[in-house]
Amino acid sequence: MADNIQKMIADTFLQMAEGLETGSFGKRPKIALTGMGSEHGEANAMEAAIAAAKDGIDVYYIGTLESEENGNSSGNVITVKVEDEEAAHKKMEELLKEKKVDGAVTMHYPFPIGVSTVGRAVTPGRGREMYVATTTGTSSADRIEGMIKNAIYGIIAAKACGNAEPTVGILNVDGARQTEIALKQLKDNGYHINFAESARADGGCVMRGNDVLQGTPDIMVCDSLSGNILIKMLSSFTTGGSYEASGYGYGPGIGEGYDQLVMIISRASGAPLIAGAIRYAAQLVKGRIFKVAAAEFAAANKAGLADILAARKASDKSAVAQEVVTAPAKEVVTAQIAGIEIMDLEDGVQALWKIGVYAESGMGCTGPIILVADANLAKAKEELKKGGYIAD
Numbered sequence: 001m002a003d004n005i006q007k008m009i010a011d012t013f014l015q016m017a018e019g020l021e022t023g024s025f026g027k028r029p030k031i032a033l034t035g036m037g038s039e040h041g042e043a044n045a046m047e048a049a050i051a052a053a054k055d056g057i058d059v060y061y062i063g064t065l066e067s068e069e070n071g072n073s074s075g076n077v078i079t080v081k082v083e084d085e086e087a088a089h090k091k092m093e094e095l096l097k098e099k100k101v102d103g104a105v106t107m108h109y110p111f112p113i114g115v116s117t118v119g120r121a122v123t124p125g126r127g128r129e130m131y132v133a134t135t136t137g138t139s140s141a142d143r144i145e146g147m148i149k150n151a152i153y154g155i156i157a158a159k160a161c162g163n164a165e166p167t168v169g170i171l172n173v174d175g176a177r178q179t180e181i182a183l184k185q186l187k188d189n190g191y192h193i194n195f196a197e198s199a200r201a202d203g204g205c206v207m208r209g210n211d212v213l214q215g216t217p218d219i220m221v222c223d224s225l226s227g228n229i230l231i232k233m234l235s236s237f238t239t240g241g242s243y244e245a246s247g248y249g250y251g252p253g254i255g256e257g258y259d260q261l262v263m264i265i266s267r268a269s270g271a272p273l274i275a276g277a278i279r280y281a282a283q284l285v286k287g288r289i290f291k292v293a294a295a296e297f298a299a300a301n302k303a304g305l306a307d308i309l310a311a312r313k314a315s316d317k318s319a320v321a322q323e324v325v326t327a328p329a330k331e332v333v334t335a336q337i338a339g340i341e342i343m344d345l346e347d348g349v350q351a352l353w354k355i356g357v358y359a360e361s362g363m364g365c366t367g368p369i370i371l372v373a374d375a376n377l378a379k380a381k382e383e384l385k386k387g388g389y390i391a392d
Contacts, residue, residue: 028058028075029282032095032104033274034088035063039267040243048274049077057282060101062088096260103261103281105249105274111137115255116150116224117264118157120248120280121234128215131158131166132234135227135250136264143223145309147179148186150227151193152305153254154219156296160287161280167196169207169217172367173226176206177341181391182308191303204339206367232266235273244269249277252284256297259290325350328358333371337381339390342368348389352380 031052035045042063049059050067053075060078061067067077080095082088089109095101111117116137123130133154139146151168158166168183170176187193195205196217207216212230222230228250235244250264263281265274340348345361345368352359352372357380360371372380384390 028056029103029285030058030060030101031278031281031285032060032062032080032092032101032106033278034085034092034104034106035061035065036082036085036088037107037267038269040270044271045274046077047271048278051271051275052278052282053077055279055282057278059278060095062091062095096262102285103252103263105263105265105277105281107265107267107269109253109262109264111253111262112255112258113138113141114149115139115253115258116146116153117253118150118153118251119227119231120157120161120251120276121231122246123213123215123234124237125210125214130212130215130217130234131219131251132227132231133157133219133221134224134254135231136224137253138224139255142313144175144178144182144312147175147221147223148182148305148309150224151179151183151219151221152296152300154221155193156254156289156293157251157284158218159296160289160292161283162287163218165194166218167194168219168221169196169198169205169211171212171220171222171226171230172206172208173222174342175223177339177367177390178312178344179221180205180339181388182312184391185308186300186303186305189303189308191300191305206339232268235266236268239270242268244273247273247276248280249273251277251280252289254289254293256293258293261285261289325353327353328356331358331373333358333360333373335372335374335377335380336362337370337372337377337384337390338367340368340370340384341389344389345370348384348387351387351389352383355379355383357383 033049035042038044042065046065049061053059057075060080062080062082066079080091082091092104096104116134116139119132119135121130131154133150139149170179183193197203198207198211199214199216231250235247239245252261252263263277265277348370349359349361357376362369362371
């Protein structure tokens with residue numbers, strides 16, 4: 001007991017001394033980095049470790065190289081010698097399990113279903129930082145459910161990094177409109193979501209390619225495959241794809257009940273990005289990401305997340321399509337109804353035919369649309385909302 005107290009006192013005085021010297025008070029984050037396997041060589045990873053250590057981070061470099069800058073006044077680079085990549089991953093998991101490090105940065109990791117990574121990039125249009133939710137892993141086997149969860153994962157990452165009111169946009173991919181409907185239901189039920197507005201003239205929280213380049217939302221919600229492409233392109237925008245030069249990588253694995261901080265980078269990641277990933281990890285440690293995650297999941301569950309997901313699965317819009325529905329008499333259709341999912345477009349048209357409203361499907365500049373006569377616009381919108389085809 002006495003030894004433990006003495007060690008605690010010694011650690012406290014050491015932290016105070018380091019704080020006075022560096023201007024950064026508090027315990028230094030300890031982040032492991034597996035350095036082997038990069039397309040740019042192991043020295044590339046060591047360069048990143050040294051750069052990140054100068055920002056007050058203790059980097060446990062797992063590989064074969066030795067840093068000449070151990071013991072500097074900001075942070076340390078401590079080499080943990082291993083022979084190959086397999087041994088490096090085993091050592092990383094050992095350090096995490098024994099809590100000798102607070103988190104780890106690595107080039108691949110088998111996350112369980114329900115966990116996916118929130119990337120962070122610097123967008124080329126305006127130089128804004130944007131979280132991409134998500135970039136690797138699988139939040140759910142169901143695409144739409146996964147995107148709904150991804151929004152929450154993105155909010156967790158942004159809040160843990162100090163953004164108390166992150167804006168949320170949804171990338172205009174298959175499932176965007178259904179995701180929008182579910183997230184707005186969650187917001188109506190009490191879970192706070194601050195929706196972004198597209199920079200395009202017609203606005204809305206569904207984001208287009210322009211918004212990706214400009215970084216319109218703080219968090220861009222998408223499926224992980226689309227997110228993986230986005231983070232790769234944004235990270236290597238200026239290099240033609242061979243070297244990921246900017247940003248913070250593919251991010252931490254986040255999921256309900258998951259409490260291990262593992263950050264993903266690519267084999268094509270350059271030293272500046274890997275250093276960014278280490279700094280991202282350190283921010284999440286300081287921001288107590290798992291405490292933030294627990295609070296956000298509790299709030300979302302209180303707002304009926306499970307019920308919303310279950311109701312979405314239970315609603316079977318395809319039943320409308322299975323009926324033989326005769327189109328009403330053709331009429332001139334000039335009023336447009338946007339915000340419907342491409343997969344639901346024809347079902348939505350037949351739902352309107354069923355109540356005697358003539359409608360046609362089309363494609364507008366923002367995506368799929370349903371066309372009706374001006375006189376039927378209000379009635380058609382109400383029916384589509386009732387059927388879950390469009391949001392309020």
